[in-house]
Each structure stands twice: as C-alpha cells, then as structure tokens.
Amino acid sequence: MFPERWNVEICDVTLRDGEQTPGISFTCDEKMKIAGMLDQVGVDVIEAGFPTVSPEEKRCVTAISRMDLDARICCLARARPEDVEAAAAAEVDMVSLFIATSDLHIKHKYKKPREVVLAGALDMIDLARDHGLAVRFAAEDASRTDPAFLKEVYRAGGDHGADLVSFADTVGCLTPLEMYAVMSDLCSTVSVPLCAHCHNDMGCATANTITAAAAGAFQLHTTVNGIGERAGNASLEEVLVLLNLKGGVVRYDLSHLGELSAQVSTSSGLPVPRNKPVVGDLVFSHESGIHIAAMLEDPATYEYLPPALVGRERQFILGKHSGTKALRYITASLGHPLTDPQIARMLTLIKERSEHKCSITPTVLKELIHLVEEGRG
Numbered sequence: 001m002f003p004e005r006w007n008v009e010i011c012d013v014t015l016r017d018g019e020q021t022p023g024i025s026f027t028c029d030e031k032m033k034i035a036g037m038l039d040q041v042g043v044d045v046i047e048a049g050f051p052t053v054s055p056e057e058k059r060c061v062t063a064i065s066r067m068d069l070d071a072r073i074c075c076l077a078r079a080r081p082e083d084v085e086a087a088a089a090a091e092v093d094m095v096s097l098f099i100a101t102s103d104l105h106i107k108h109k110y111k112k113p114r115e116v117v118l119a120g121a122l123d124m125i126d127l128a129r130d131h132g133l134a135v136r137f138a139a140e141d142a143s144r145t146d147p148a149f150l151k152e153v154y155r156a157g158g159d160h161g162a163d164l165v166s167f168a169d170t171v172g173c174l175t176p177l178e179m180y181a182v183m184s185d186l187c188s189t190v191s192v193p194l195c196a197h198c199h200n201d202m203g204c205a206t207a208n209t210i211t212a213a214a215a216g217a218f219q220l221h222t223t224v225n226g227i228g229e230r231a232g233n234a235s236l237e238e239v240l241v242l243l244n245l246k247g248g249v250v251r252y253d254l255s256h257l258g259e260l261s262a263q264v265s266t267s268s269g270l271p272v273p274r275n276k277p278v279v280g281d282l283v284f285s286h287e288s289g290i291h292i293a294a295m296l297e298d299p300a301t302y303e304y305l306p307p308a309l310v311g312r313e314r315q316f317i318l319g320k321h322s323g324t325k326a327l328r329y330i331t332a333s334l335g336h337p338l339t340d341p342q343i344a345r346m347l348t349l350i351k352e353r354s355e356h357k358c359s360i361t362p363t364v365l366k367e368l369i370h371l372v373e374e375g376r377g
C-alpha cells in the first residue's frame with residue numbers, strides 16, 4: 001500500500017492556522033523565534049501569517065520573509081486584490097490563495113454562483129503571478145465539496161499556473177480510509193501537486209495527513225503541538241516521526257522538536273499534555289514492572305519510537321506498578337545493591353506509599369533505601 005520513500009514536503013502553519021486557536025496571539029518576536037526553530041528542524045515551507053489581518057501582522061510576515069531562512073515563506077490571502085497585494089508587499093515567496101469550494105460555504109459566505117467565485121479566484125492567481133509569487137491554490141472545505149467541482153477548481157488553478165493545489169479537511173470530517181480514497185483519486189486525475197491540510201475535530205488529523213501522503217499528496221500541513229482552530233491541526237512532531245519511521249523520510253532534524261514544542265507552548269500559553277506523543281514529558285517514561293523487566297533485556301520490547309530519535313531519554317519511574325527487577329536495577333544503579341529481602345520490603349513500601357498518592361521522588365527513594373538498609377522499614 002505504501003511507497004518505500006515518500007515524496008513529500010512540510011508546510012508548517014503554526015504561525016497562521018496555529019495562531020487561529022481562540023485566544024492566541026503571538027508577538028512578532030515570538031513568531032520570528034518560532035520561524036527560526038522551524039527552519040532548524042528543516043521544514044520546507046513556513047506559513048508566516050495572514051497579512052490582511054492587521055498592520056502588525058503584515059509587518060511581522062515581512063520580517064520573517066527577510067530572515068533569510070532556508071524554508072520558503074508563504075502567507076494566506078483571500079481571493080481579493082487587497083490580500084494578494086498585501087502578500088506581495090510582505091515579500092513572501094508564495095501566497096496561499098484560498099476560496100471555499102463547498103456549496104455550503106459558497107451559499108453562506110459568498111452568496112454567488114460557484115462559477116463566479118472560481119472565476120474571481122483565477123483572476124487573483126493571475127494577479128499573484130504578475131507579482132512574481134508562487135501560488136498555492138487552496139480549496140477550503142474541500143472534503144465537503146462536490147468532487148466534480150473540486151476537480152474543476154484544481155484543473156483551472158493549474159491552467160492559471162498554480163504551483164500547488166490544496167485539499168483542506170477544514171472541519172476534520174474525514175476518516176483515514178475516506179482520505180485515502182479521495183486523495184488517491186485526486187492524485188491520479190489532477191496534474192498539479194496536492195497539499196493536505198487536516199483538522200483534528202474527530203482526532204484524525206495526523207492519521208489523515210499521513211494517509212494523504214501515502215495516497216500521493218506532496219505537501220503536508222502541520223502545526224507544532226497540533227494547535228489550531230477548534231481541536232487543532234495535524235501535529236508537526238507526530239507527522240515527522242511517522243514520515244521517518246513509516247515513510248523513509250529522514251531529512252528532518254527531529255532533535256529540535258522538544259525545544260520547539262516548549263517554545264510554542266510558552267508563546268501560546270497552551271500546555272503540552274503530559275502524554276502527548278513525541279513531546280509529552282511522560283511518553284518515554286515507564287513504571288510497569290513487567291515492561292521494565294523486559295526492557296532491561298531489550299528496550300524495543302516496549303518502545304517502538306526510540307527516544308534518542310527525537311532527542312529524548314528513557315526514564316524508569318517507581319510506583320504502585322513496579323516490580324522486583326525494576327527496583328533492583330534502579331537501586332543498584334544508584335549504588336545500593338540491596339538483598340532480596342530488602343528489595344521485597346522496599347517494593348511493599350513503594351506500593352503502599354503510591355497508593356496513598358505519594359510520588360516516589362528521588363528524595364523519597366533515598367529515604368526508603370535508607371530505611372530498608374537500616375532494617376527499620
């Protein structure tokens with residue numbers, strides 16, 4: 001089902017769609033810092049913002065364009081001359097020019113026949129190209145669009161010189177199987193490279209993005225920590241790890257993902273869930289005795305994603321679910337090779353304490369070792 005090495009690139013939209021998370025606004029300094037870190041990871045395109053939003057946003061997109069990053073810089077624009085002019089003035093490499101294409105959106109937002117909406121958008125592609133901009137022509141709510149009209153939109157966009165066309169699952173309504181079917185069909189009939197822009201309303205954004213890639217999509221849209229409108233977007237860190245382990249795409253530097261995630265968390269004020277794949281602080285920690293006993297033989301028994309791949313370290317934690325082998329290993333590595341009875345006694349104490357919601361911190365651990373060594377436990 002999957003090609004051996006996927007031909008993909010990443011367009012990270014943290015600074016645009018990520019910032020559309022209700023209540024979030026990055027300062028220009030924060031945006032520039034995040035852009036620099038995205039560049040260190042090696043993302044191919046950074047969507048730096050939506051210049052029409054405000055003069056400050058326009059200034060900031062321009063500042064990011066001038067950072068001389070390796071990544072190409074793009075920005076969002078509606079199909080309106082003022083938005084395209086603003087994109088050109090912000091000195092981006094590429095404009096992400098969008099129109100909603102579903103009948104539902106067209107009826108309630110534009111109140112014009114869809115052919116008229118499309119014709120207006122094609123004029124804006126021409127205008128953008130006259131400014132020397134590369135064009136990504138995006139179909140908002142593509143996943144709820146009449147498939148025949150969607151193909152017409154992409155074909156016409158291509159005829160007007162769009163470099164990429166985007167399929168947005170704007171309301172996150174697809175499952176991976178549905179994404180595979182629609183993206184395979186589009187990739188076999190549309191001559192312009194396709195982008196996949198997936199929202200996470202039903203928890204499928206990452207799965208849909210990676211499935212779109214497997215079906216032939218070229219440009220994958222992500223946000224750091226998966227932030228974005230409502231339930232967010234496909235998460236950069238999850239998509240990059242999947243590309244590495246499943247798609248043979250090893251050119252991104254995953255070792256920076258932790259610091260990037262922390263920066264976006266600080267700048268957005270959105271904490272990273274402790275069990276968030278790849279970047280959560282618990283996701284390379286183990287407590288279960290049965291797991292640790294096996295991992296002491298071979299960590300691969302309970303670790304598919306090696307922590308070192310993403311610059312992290314494995315941790316063994318003691319608690320209610322600990323077993324003898326884990327405890328013996330941990331105490332010995334702290335320089336306290338305990339006897340079997342001491343280990344058994346200490347394990348009982350650890351379980352009792354944990355059941356009373358006491359974490360086995362390094363201090364508690366030292367205290368317990370001391371107790372059993374003294375025979376007072």
Ligand SMILES: CC(=O)SCCNC(=O)CCNC(=O)[C@H](O)C(C)(C)COP(=O)(O)OP(=O)(O)OC[C@H]1O[C@@H](n2cnc3c(N)ncnc32)[C@H](O)[C@@H]1OP(=O)(O)O
Binds near residue numbers: 020052054077100
């Ligand atoms: C799927 C996406 O994520 S799309 C991006 C969504 N992001 C945002 O909306 C965040 C930034 N938005 C803003 O700051 C403001 O909404 C602005 C500056 C863009 C526009 O503000 P306003 O001029 O006050 O318009 P308002 O937000 O009330 O309505 C949106 C207008 O954009 C139009 N519009 C929406 N999408 C498009 C499009 N792709 N092409 C052309 N026009 C569009 C609507 O039809 C509506 O036009 P109208 O005012 O003539 O009825």
Ligand SMILES: O=C(O)CCC(=O)C(=O)O
Binds near residue numbers: 141166
């Ligand atoms: O497809 C794109 O590039 C952007 C569209 C978008 O942001 C959305 O529909 O949620």
